[in-house]
Amino acid sequence: MFLSLNRIEKPFLEEVKMLRVKVSIFFCLVLFPCLCGAQLIIGQYEEEAPLKSWNISGFIPASSLGRAEIMTIIADTPAIAFNNPSLLTHLTPFSFYLNGSITRASLFRFGPVNTGVLKSNQNIWVKVTAFDGAGLAFKAKGWSFGVGVAITEYYDRPSVTAESVSAGKTIYKINFYQRGFLRTYNLAMARKLGKILAFGLTLNNSKGNVERKTEESWPLNRIFIDDEKRASLKDLYVRFGLTAEIKDSLKMGLVLEPAHKLKKRSHSSLRYSAETTGTLISIEDEADDFIQKPWQVSLAGSYSFDRSWLFCGEATFFNWSKYKLTWFSEEINRNFRNIIRLALAVENRNTLIIFRQTFFLTTRLGIQIDPQPMKIPHSTFYSLSSGLSLGWKWFRLDFGTSWGQEKGSGSSLQTFRSALTLNGFF
Amino acid sequence: MKEMAEKKLKFSFLLNFIFFLGASSVYAFPLSLHSNPEEIEIVSIEKNPISLAILTSTPEPLDFIMETESRIYLVAKPQDLNFLLSSGLIFRLETPFFAPARPSKEMSLTSGGNGIYHSYNELIADLKKLAEKFPSLCRLEDLGRSLEGRQILALKISDNVNLNEPEPGFLFLGCHHAREWISVEVPLYLGLYLVENYALNPRVQNLVNEAQIWIIPLVNPDGLEYSIKFYRYWRKNRRLNSDGSFGVDLNRNYGFNWGIDNRGSSPNPASETYRGMAPFSEPETRAVRDLFSNYQFQALISYHSYSQIILFPWGFTVTPADKYQLLFNLAKRMSDLMASVHGRRYDFGQASTMLYLTNGDTTDWAYGTRGIPAFTIELPPVDIFHGGFFNSERDIQPIFEENLAAALDLIQWGIDNYKFAESETKRKEKNLIPLIIQRERKIK
Numbered sequence A: 001m002f003l004s005l006n007r008i009e010k011p012f013l014e015e016v017k018m019l020r021v022k023v024s025i026f027f028c029l030v031l032f033p034c035l036c037g038a039q040l041i042i043g044q045y046e047e048e049a050p051l052k053s054w055n056i057s058g059f060i061p062a063s064s065l066g067r068a069e070i071m072t073i074i075a076d077t078p079a080i081a082f083n084n085p086s087l088l089t090h091l092t093p094f095s096f097y098l099n100g101s102i103t104r105a106s107l108f109r110f111g112p113v114n115t116g117v118l119k120s121n122q123n124i125w126v127k128v129t130a131f132d133g134a135g136l137a138f139k140a141k142g143w144s145f146g147v148g149v150a151i152t153e154y155y156d157r158p159s160v161t162a163e164s165v166s167a168g169k170t171i172y173k174i175n176f177y178q179r180g181f182l183r184t185y186n187l188a189m190a191r192k193l194g195k196i197l198a199f200g201l202t203l204n205n206s207k208g209n210v211e212r213k214t215e216e217s218w219p220l221n222r223i224f225i226d227d228e229k230r231a232s233l234k235d236l237y238v239r240f241g242l243t244a245e246i247k248d249s250l251k252m253g254l255v256l257e258p259a260h261k262l263k264k265r266s267h268s269s270l271r272y273s274a275e276t277t278g279t280l281i282s283i284e285d286e287a288d289d290f291i292q293k294p295w296q297v298s299l300a301g302s303y304s305f306d307r308s309w310l311f312c313g314e315a316t317f318f319n320w321s322k323y324k325l326t327w328f329s330e331e332i333n334r335n336f337r338n339i340i341r342l343a344l345a346v347e348n349r350n351t352l353i354i355f356r357q358t359f360f361l362t363t364r365l366g367i368q369i370d371p372q373p374m375k376i377p378h379s380t381f382y383s384l385s386s387g388l389s390l391g392w393k394w395f396r397l398d399f400g401t402s403w404g405q406e407k408g409s410g411s412s413l414q415t416f417r418s419a420l421t422l423n424g425f426f
Numbered sequence B: 001m002k003e004m005a006e007k008k009l010k011f012s013f014l015l016n017f018i019f020f021l022g023a024s025s026v027y028a029f030p031l032s033l034h035s036n037p038e039e040i041e042i043v044s045i046e047k048n049p050i051s052l053a054i055l056t057s058t059p060e061p062l063d064f065i066m067e068t069e070s071r072i073y074l075v076a077k078p079q080d081l082n083f084l085l086s087s088g089l090i091f092r093l094e095t096p097f098f099a100p101a102r103p104s105k106e107m108s109l110t111s112g113g114n115g116i117y118h119s120y121n122e123l124i125a126d127l128k129k130l131a132e133k134f135p136s137l138c139r140l141e142d143l144g145r146s147l148e149g150r151q152i153l154a155l156k157i158s159d160n161v162n163l164n165e166p167e168p169g170f171l172f173l174g175c176h177h178a179r180e181w182i183s184v185e186v187p188l189y190l191g192l193y194l195v196e197n198y199a200l201n202p203r204v205q206n207l208v209n210e211a212q213i214w215i216i217p218l219v220n221p222d223g224l225e226y227s228i229k230f231y232r233y234w235r236k237n238r239r240l241n242s243d244g245s246f247g248v249d250l251n252r253n254y255g256f257n258w259g260i261d262n263r264g265s266s267p268n269p270a271s272e273t274y275r276g277m278a279p280f281s282e283p284e285t286r287a288v289r290d291l292f293s294n295y296q297f298q299a300l301i302s303y304h305s306y307s308q309i310i311l312f313p314w315g316f317t318v319t320p321a322d323k324y325q326l327l328f329n330l331a332k333r334m335s336d337l338m339a340s341v342h343g344r345r346y347d348f349g350q351a352s353t354m355l356y357l358t359n360g361d362t363t364d365w366a367y368g369t370r371g372i373p374a375f376t377i378e379l380p381p382v383d384i385f386h387g388g389f390f391n392s393e394r395d396i397q398p399i400f401e402e403n404l405a406a407a408l409d410l411i412q413w414g415i416d417n418y419k420f421a422e423s424e425t426k427r428k429e430k431n432l433i434p435l436i437i438q439r440e441r442k443i444k
């Protein structure tokens, strides 16, 4: 059967133009966990693909963002509990952090947009504003502890509404959106092992949800179709961290995150209703699913000289080839490849005296090469980042920003992220 | 006397018929038949003055179902059956053509994101299970891969299933169009029914023994998956077109009068009826073509939805086909049988005049290249206000049941037709032999 829709009205979707792309939703960590995200290339229309990049390790506060997301070797915020818990041993007896961020990312294809009925002539941007991290760290009886909460993954896509209008009346309307996030609660502990080594363990408990909805309607005919897929997410996993302070100026860090299963309770609801005939059809489905997250290992090093310059680098291996998931009980093979993400950064540390007050000023620059796990196309983000920290007495304000340009997909995707962190050290 | 008898019978039929129409939900005879298979049979008897006279002389009036092609269909209780046997009337047992079939309890109907409808994986699993369970009755043939690498499987059902016997072939196709989920279920259920009822039902046994029945429940697996996972109303396959749009309409991609005009299909890649770059440009239609070219098919049904219509060639022109009358009669017969199951009436007619012009569709190609009856059955509902491409899960079974009656009847027709053609050929051959011998003698 064809033209079922056109029987009632024309034109159909090929003539529909995209009317609105809602791109900005404010997100609040605790009260309103709704946000907007984006991600990549081939995988970008898979709902589990996280914002910005598939490669997620821990949480990225502003200082880390400014140095190409290197997180496993420099102890400058208690947020490192998410990434390398052994670094907690290098912090002051009590510290805290609050983090907010803005992320912009472009998408080329997702959902029915550019792979289905809706077509845009350019990449669609999405912006997320989020208060996305908070936590503290303290020391007691030779142990260091960290507690935190952060949004570690976003699954949002731009919300799209398209309409077909004839003689001033809406004949057909489609609304598509996807929202989702993963909030991770973190409990970390660490201890020094002699003068050189420090060991840490962090336990992450993630909870979140993802919801995708396509709403179609033929308002004149009073026909409505809702296609909703939603899932609640749960995960419990650990990260092990090891730091070696070989010299005052030379440090090495090693972090391991074993593979873990993110559990999903999936629900599908498909509804058709026609008011004129009173027809109501509902098709529901439920399943217990999982996403097998790959194990990852990071090796990082930092070298400082002259007390004002610091160089650091980090390599992270993601075992994506073992990535698998189920979607409503059916195994899905994404056929990913293993990848290594590389980052290099430099920091300059200075003191400033203004109005007889001493300020600590740090500036950062970094580059990151972040290959994506899809085999076809081989796609990589090349990012430049910079950052600035201003410390005064017990407090320090960090600002970091990064710009990523993707190559390989032909879609020339881009990402921007800026973050602001307030740290307190006592 | 005969006139009187005919009148009496007609009256009795009318009463039963009114009862049937007026309370079709109560008159759920297939259900009672299913729960009590031993007690009731459906029989058909050729309508003529003698049979009418005998039928009106029963102690109790018989339950009339319908009349089609000069045959009367009746519900016969055991005593009615005894009566018919003792009367000497020649009747045909039609029970299997009406019997409802429940899908096997082992079917993978639990998830997949689309309720009890089959996803690609569920379908493949069920087909494999069936082939493993009944290796002597059915086998799977891998017809190739879709664009995204999914298997396109055909289920062959026949006795001696691994041999290519000189038997008439029948092809049942489902889901050329992704969003037409019901069109996967109907041919699949047909396959399950034939295999699972082979040992139980002599008529099914007979059909399976004398025919090679091929079922491709899912011609467009990529499209179906996209329709489940991303956009419910997706229609075409998943070809990435030159202009960045997706999909070729597989039911406009067949190679008979392909793209003859731009009304019956579209040259525009973004169109819902985009016919592709060339005839059989898509692996999914090539899979059907290759199977079709290897066997002697007698008839074909391609299931679609929606509209509740039986369509036959031509689709590309409003000019009637050469075999219009045959196609019309078969479609009418199927429509009558379908209506007799649950009272749902399928309209029927030539595709181009009933619905719209189409070119490059399956049935024009099958009829155009082989001259065989080929039907598009647009399954219920009747219009977009009653669900459009949605069918409630509880409607799958009734839709299948009414289509089962039609499918079995078409197979029976094909077998009869094949036998007739075969005997004609033999007769001609017999007549030829003496001539040749005579000639040879003359030469000598």
Ligand SMILES: [Zn+2]
Binding pocket: A001, A002, B176, B177, B180, B251, B303, B304, B305
């Ligand atoms: Zn169709």
